[in-house]
Amino acid sequence: xxISTLFAALLILISAALPLVIPEAYLYLIGLTYLFAxxxxxxDLMVGYTGQVNLGHTTFVGLxxxxxxxxxxxxxxxxxVHPAVAIIVGGLAAALVGFVIGVITLRxxxxxxxxxxxxxxxxxxxxxxxxxxxxxxxxxxxxAGYALFDTTxxxxxxxxxxxxxxxxxxxxxxxxxxxxxxxxxRDSEELAESIGIDTTRYKVLAFVLSSFFAGIAxxxxxxxxxxxxxxxxDIPLMLxxxxxxxxxxxxTIYGPLIxxxxxxxxxxxxxxxxxSMASLPINDEIVLYAILxxxxxxxxxxxxxxLQDRLKx
Amino acid sequence: xxxxxxxxxxxxxxxGGIWGLVASGFSLIFGVxxxxxxxxxxxxxxxxxxxxxxxxxxxxxxxxxxxxLAVSGLLGILVYxxxxxxxxxxxxxxxxxLALALLIQQILLVNFGDRGISIIPxxxxxxxxxxxxxxxxxxxSFILAVVSLVSLDLVISKTSIGKRILATSQDSEAAMLIGIxxxxxxxxxxxxxxxxxxxAGILYAQIFAISPETxxxxxxxxxxIVILGGLGSLRGSIVSSFIVGYILVVTITxxxxxxxxxxxxxxxxxxxxVKPTGLFGVEE
Numbered sequence: 316x317x318i319s320t321l322f323a324a325l326l327i328l329i330s331a332a333l334p335l336v337i338p339e340a341y342l343y344l345i346g347l348t349y350l351f352a353x354x355x356x357x358x359d360l361m362v363g364y365t366g367q368v369n370l371g372h373t374t375f376v377g378l379x380x381x382x383x384x385x386x387x388x389x390x391x392x393x394x395x396v397h398p399a400v401a402i403i404v405g406g407l408a409a410a411l412v413g414f415v416i417g418v419i420t421l422r423x424x425x426x427x428x429x430x431x432x433x434x435x436x437x438x439x440x441x442x443x444x445x446x447x448x449x450x451x452x453x454x455x456x457x458x459a460g461y462a463l464f465d466t467t468x469x470x471x472x473x474x475x476x477x478x479x480x481x482x483x484x485x486x487x488x489x490x491x492x493x494x495x496x497x498x499x500x501r502d503s504e505e506l507a508e509s510i511g512i513d514t515t516r517y518k519v520l521a522f523v524l525s526s527f528f529a530g531i532a533x534x535x536x537x538x539x540x541x542x543x544x545x546x547x548x549d550i551p552l553m554l555x556x557x558x559x560x561x562x563x564x565x566x567t568i569y570g571p572l573i574x575x576x577x578x579x580x581x582x583x584x585x586x587x588x589x590x591s592m593a594s595l596p597i598n599d600e601i602v603l604y605a606i607l608x609x610x611x612x613x614x615x616x617x618x619x620x621x622l623q624d625r626l627k628x
Numbered sequence: 629x630x631x632x633x634x635x636x637x638x639x640x641x642x643x644g645g646i647w648g649l650v651a652s653g654f655s656l657i658f659g660v661x662x663x664x665x666x667x668x669x670x671x672x673x674x675x676x677x678x679x680x681x682x683x684x685x686x687x688x689x690x691x692x693x694x695x696x697l698a699v700s701g702l703l704g705i706l707v708y709x710x711x712x713x714x715x716x717x718x719x720x721x722x723x724x725x726l727a728l729a730l731l732i733q734q735i736l737l738v739n740f741g742d743r744g745i746s747i748i749p750x751x752x753x754x755x756x757x758x759x760x761x762x763x764x765x766x767x768x769s770f771i772l773a774v775v776s777l778v779s780l781d782l783v784i785s786k787t788s789i790g791k792r793i794l795a796t797s798q799d800s801e802a803a804m805l806i807g808i809x810x811x812x813x814x815x816x817x818x819x820x821x822x823x824x825x826x827x828a829g830i831l832y833a834q835i836f837a838i839s840p841e842t843x844x845x846x847x848x849x850x851x852x853i854v855i856l857g858g859l860g861s862l863r864g865s866i867v868s869s870f871i872v873g874y875i876l877v878v879t880i881t882x883x884x885x886x887x888x889x890x891x892x893x894x895x896x897x898x899x900x901x902v903k904p905t906g907l908f909g910v911e912e
Contacts, residue, residue, distance in 0.1 A: 362719065366718075366719065368718070368719050368722045368723070370722070370726065419897055419900055419901055420900060423900065423904050425859070426658075426664055426718075426859065427855070427859075427900060427904070429664065429722055430664070430851045430855065430896070431893075431896060431897070431900070433666070433726075433847075433848075433851070434848050434851065434889065434892065434893050434896070435893070437844065437848065437889050438889045438890055438893045441886050441887070441889050441890060444886060445886055445887070550730065550844075551730075554726070554727065554730060557723055557726075557727075558727075561720075561723060565719070597734075597735070597738060598734060598738055600730070600734050601731055601734045601735060601738070604727045604728075604730050604731035604734065605731060607723065607724075607727040608710065608724050608727045608728060608731070611714065611720045611723050611724040611727065612710060612713050612714055612720070612724060615714055615717055615719075615720045
């Protein structure tokens with residue numbers, strides 16, 4: 316057995332045993348962090364492996380969340396399916412929207428994909444306000460009583476298992492022939508095309524898969540915290556995803572996973588308190604954006620790549 | 629009916645002129661340095677906020693406006709220096725400029741709140757056109773915007789510095805080979821474009837209210853305009869800014885402001901499906 320496999324098994328054991336030692340309030344936060352990590356690694360699947368910058372990943376998180384929430388609670392549109400079905404439908408709906416956007420923008424080279432995806436979250440956020448009686452406006456709505464689980468402990472294990480399954484699936488994808496082709500497209504689109512890879516098709520495929528996992532994560536978040544709201548579409552969440560992935564190192568899956576856990580816990584655990592203690596005219600988002608700019612310029616390949624290089628020399 | 633039509637014609641021209649100032653700079657930066665400057669909307673709002681802040685603390689109005697434009701220009705230099713080390717890395721250029729845009733937006737939000745500000749119009753009074761009252765400020769803005777856009781186009785197409793800018797945008801390596809200091813052209817274009825966006829912000833704040841969120845809206849309109857006009861084509865973006873201006877005013881008149889993002893996305897997607905190179909675009 317390889318050392319890395321042993322190490323992974325140890326980490327999984329530790330995470331599974333965490334509820335024995337950690338108080339429930341923190342456990343809740345850690346579970347939510349796992350779901351956030353799914354969003355980050357699914358972003359890396361698209362951006363890190365095809366080199367196409369998706370600036371609207373939260374569109375798919377929000378879509379999955381709202382669709383699952385609407386299907387689960389009979390109080391909004393009079394439908395009540397089983398939560399597990401609702402979560403999968405949420406993921407599929409996100410994948411479908413990803414497919415349509417991908418087919419239109421990814422057949423074009425250059426920046427069109429980034430420009431269009433940058434607008435998507437803002438457009439979808441407006442739907443929440445335009446159809447207020449369905450989506451609940453800025454306050455969103457609650458699905459309490461119709462969610463998948465109702466104790467913190469069961470929710471924690473649900474989040475952990477969902478993360479492990481998604482992680483395994485995405486690792487399988489990037490290590491397969493599909494993953495190799497995606498990287499070929501990223502490194503040189505001309506070369507990839509000349510050896511017979513249908514570049515548009517593989518970019519769209521990666522985008523659909525990435526959107527699917529984001530939708531599933533969004534739907535799972537709703538089942539985790541019982542509320543859905545427009546902040547799941549919003550730009551601050553998008554930038555948090557980007558920061559986690561860039562800090563971890565694009566195109567590695569593991570790096571963004573670690574980045575996601577570190578950043579999400581830091582933001583929600585102590586960063587805000589630390590900044591309000593400093594009593595400067597700034598908030599935690601300003602600090603995170605400044606970190607993102609610094610990381611992007613100083614170590615664009617991510618913290619873990621950088622660390623590896625330093626250790627070698 | 630004729631009243632509504634006249635209103636749309638007049639206001640669409642004003643709005644188109646202002647967004648034209650933003651989009652032409654965005655397009656110019658992209659054309660010359662291949663940088664998608666997501667922080668371009670920040671130059672638009674920053675100048676207005678600086679001018680507003682100085683005016684309300686009693687500084688002369690014209691000096692305040694000049695200071696606002698100067699801050700926009702400095703922002704251009706900031707974007708230039710932040711993107712310089714990662715210019716070859718398209719992914720990081722997008723991420724760094726987007727993070728800068730949101731950083732500035734948050735700083736404005738923390739210090740001024742989200743209520744929005746406006747600057748007292750420099751030109752007072754109204755003209756009446758067939759029962760439609762149009763403030764002189766709107767007329768002035770339209771004229772100033774058109775004059776700026778036309779002079780920008782003349783500078784680019786007629787002067788020697790403009791020729792150097794064009795050469796750099798066509799092929800920056802070849803431009804370097806014939807002795808053009810490409811880096812200086814990059815800075816010049818970045819500063820000039822940011823000042824144009826800042827000028828648009830000053831005009832906008834005298835007609836409407838500007839809030840930190842306006843920077844993102846300005847960016848979306850700039851996207852729509854440059855995609856319609858063809859990515860990198862200056863003349864294309866000048867013409868299409870008026871088309872987008874009219875689309876916007878029609879949307880707001882008949883559907884409401886909430887729909888403007890929707891309609892912009894629809895317009896962009898339609899263009900990408902029908903004619904991806906835009907109206908005046910060049911094949912890359």
